[in-house]
Amino acid sequence: MRESRLWFLFVLAGACMIVLLGAHLFVMHLETFMGYLGITIHEPLAYAEVMARAKSVSWLVIYMALLILALYHGLYGVRSVLLETINMKHHSTVTAVIVIVGLIAAVFGSYIVIQSYMMGGL
Amino acid sequence: MERKTIVFKIQRYAPNQDKEPYFKSYEVPVEQGMTILECLWYIKENLDSTISFRSSCRMGICGSCAMFIQGRPRLACETQTLELKSSTIEIKPLPNYDIIKDLVVDQRNLFRNHKKVKPYIISEKATSNPTKEYIQSVAQLEQYLQFNYCLKCGCCLAACPTMATDTNFLGPQALAQAFRYNTDSRDRAGNARFQIVDTFEGIWRCHMAGACSDACPKGVDPAMAIQLLKRHSIFGSRKEYSDYAGPLPKNRRPDIPDAPAPTVKGARTNGRGNGKGKKGRR
Amino acid sequence: MRYNNRLGAKGWVIGGNYSIERYLYILHRVSGLALIFYLMCHLILTSFRIAGAPTWEAAMAFVSGPFFKVGEFLVMCAGVYHAINGLRLIIIELGYCIGKPERQEYPYTPSIKKQRPLMYLLMLVVAALVAVSVVDFFIM
Ligand code: HEM
Ligand code: SF4
Ligand code: SF4
Ligand code: FES
Numbered sequence: 074m075r076e077s078r079l080w081f082l083f084v085l086a087g088a089c090m091i092v093l094l095g096a097h098l099f100v101m102h103l104e105t106f107m108g109y110l111g112i113t114i115h116e117p118l119a120y121a122e123v124m125a126r127a128k129s130v131s132w133l134v135i136y137m138a139l140l141i142l143a144l145y146h147g148l149y150g151v152r153s154v155l156l157e158t159i160n161m162k163h164h165s166t167v168t169a170v171i172v173i174v175g176l177i178a179a180v181f182g183s184y185i186v187i188q189s190y191m192m193g194g195l
Numbered sequence: 196m197e198r199k200t201i202v203f204k205i206q207r208y209a210p211n212q213d214k215e216p217y218f219k220s221y222e223v224p225v226e227q228g229m230t231i232l233e234c235l236w237y238i239k240e241n242l243d244s245t246i247s248f249r250s251s252c253r254m255g256i257c258g259s260c261a262m263f264i265q266g267r268p269r270l271a272c273e274t275q276t277l278e279l280k281s282s283t284i285e286i287k288p289l290p291n292y293d294i295i296k297d298l299v300v301d302q303r304n305l306f307r308n309h310k311k312v313k314p315y316i317i318s319e320k321a322t323s324n325p326t327k328e329y330i331q332s333v334a335q336l337e338q339y340l341q342f343n344y345c346l347k348c349g350c351c352l353a354a355c356p357t358m359a360t361d362t363n364f365l366g367p368q369a370l371a372q373a374f375r376y377n378t379d380s381r382d383r384a385g386n387a388r389f390q391i392v393d394t395f396e397g398i399w400r401c402h403m404a405g406a407c408s409d410a411c412p413k414g415v416d417p418a419m420a421i422q423l424l425k426r427h428s429i430f431g432s433r434k435e436y437s438d439y440a441g442p443l444p445k446n447r448r449p450d451i452p453d454a455p456a457p458t459v460k461g462a463r464t465n466g467r468g469n470g471k472g473k474k475g476r477r
Numbered sequence: 478m479r480y481n482n483r484l485g486a487k488g489w490v491i492g493g494n495y496s497i498e499r500y501l502y503i504l505h506r507v508s509g510l511a512l513i514f515y516l517m518c519h520l521i522l523t524s525f526r527i528a529g530a531p532t533w534e535a536a537m538a539f540v541s542g543p544f545f546k547v548g549e550f551l552v553m554c555a556g557v558y559h560a561i562n563g564l565r566l567i568i569i570e571l572g573y574c575i576g577k578p579e580r581q582e583y584p585y586t587p588s589i590k591k592q593r594p595l596m597y598l599l600m601l602v603v604a605a606l607v608a609v610s611v612v613d614f615f616i617m
Binding site: 084087088090091094095098102103104105106118120123124127140143144147148150151154158178181182185188189192 | 512526527530553557566617
């Protein structure tokens with residue numbers, strides 16, 4: 074595939090993540106600030122809260138999207154850095170390693186997200 | 196006239212003699228108006244004849260004298276010594292090239308990459324003996340004119356962070372030339388050039404750090420050319436092509452601008468211009 | 478014998494006296510690599526949720542304390558900077574806000590100068606968001 078297609082998907086993932094990652098970071102870390110905005114969040118890391126979010130379909134979709142987008146974007150970025158650092162004649166080795174790491178992480182991550190969705194509300 | 200003694204710290208390296216480059220200092224009496232290149236000639240003629248550097252036109256046209264002066268790649272012949280406002284001036288060869296000797300670097304990588312992007316007009320018609328000129332409007336000319344001023348001095352490659360590690364990267368100079376020919380209304384080989392630059396060693400190795408445009412002594416702005424290549428590779432370019440001129444029309448087309456104003460007062464005009472011309476058009 | 482004068486990875490950080498965008502570039506790279514490293518750790522850590530409440534509480538206890546608190550804050554900063562600067566890069570790498578080819582006159586105004594107002598604006602946004610995070614992490 075032409076490099077431009079891969080790169081465009083990469084920045085598209087980045088653009089989507091501005092919203093998704095923004096939501097994720099604000100909910101998990103800036104609970105006081107969110108309070109001022111009228112959204113009350115209690116103990117985002119308490120087990121009950123974690124599993125309550127896991128049960129909701131909208132968080133399931135957000136987490137799956139974040140997982141896939143962040144892995145594609147982040148690992149494409151790592152590949153860029155590697156291509157500029159290791160001057161291999163055949164870039165395909167770098168690409169292959171990145172794809173394998175990405176697939177393992179994606180399968181593992183989706184298993185966790187879906188499993189906790191099904192356990193949800195415990 | 197301002198006069199000052201300035202210490203030049205110059206990086207020296209002789210092949211098969213020195214293991215590592217080292218610095219040597221020279222004191223040069225500098226007068227207002229002296230360029231770095233003139234100071235180097237002063238050193239070579241009066242203080243140390245073994246010092247090596249490249250220069251030819253001494254007027255910012257040939258691109259031979261690029262070197263790393265006070266932490267920036269610059270043309271020695273275009274840099275006023277006193278304008279650097281320092282009593283010691285450090286000169287090194289351009290980074291990201293192999294050093295041949297002292298300030299002389301091996302530019303073969305630059306020229307090889309320049310050739311790779313097919314830096315010439317390609318058109319089915321251009322090969323058959325042309326019998327007429329191409330029509331190219333001023334607007335079409337200005338699409339690429341800026342990039343046409345490239346000297347191949349290589350300052351941009353010395354500034355680029357990607358170039359610091361990546362030996363496969365085509366580099367800002369070559370990519371800017373790919374854009375220059377892609378946007379020329381006479382050229383029809385845009386797709387062939389995209390095959391070369393839309394790759395993992397082409398435009399996507401650029402991260403818009405902008406140092407190339409910062410360093411370019413001719414205002415060529417390679418960073419802009421590269422970002423526009425990226426845009427065209429994704430969204431396509433709406434390019435206008437120009438063709439051979441047809442027979443001259445009896446009446447002048449309204450979109451052809453007037454001839455420029457005569458530079459000599461009272462000079463004869465060819466009857467077409469109104470003597471006013473447009474500002475900035477030469 | 479030629480002397481290899483490529484700057485190497487340290488040339489990503491310092492190459493000479495260039496304008497600020499060259500430093501934003503290396504900051505973007507470092508924050509991006511930090512984020513993908515964090516994501517991998519994050520995936521493993523949050524996976525303990527499927528092992529039940531006690532395991533989860535133990536994992537959370539492991540990452541509490543000032544060291545991890547500061548680490549979390551740094552990840553927040555990296556995320557904020559990378560996202561906002563990434564937005565700038567998306568805009569300018571697609572050829573917007575960098576001007577159009579024109580006849581250049583000395584002193585030149587290259588693309589990198591033309592995008593500078595956008596850069597300052599977005600860096601103000603980064604500063605504001607980091608300030609909010611400092612308050613939320615350490616003061617409230
Ligand atoms: C939140 C929204 C995000 C946006 C808008 C964004 C945007 C970008 C952009 C535009 C680039 C390309 C820069 C260039 O051309 O050099 C980039 C590079 C990169 N990003 Fe992101 N990104 C985001 C989130 C993330 C996340 C969550 C990660 C980690 C998982 C990440 C990891 C990387 C890496 C490793 C690079 C490569 C750095 C380099 O080549 O110098 N980014 N990002
Ligand atoms: S683009 Fe500018 S800096 Fe680069 S080689 Fe051409 S004239 Fe020199
Ligand atoms: S804009 Fe691109 S080509 Fe120019 S110095 Fe920066 S990374 Fe290199
Ligand atoms: S000597 Fe020709 S550009 Fe400086």
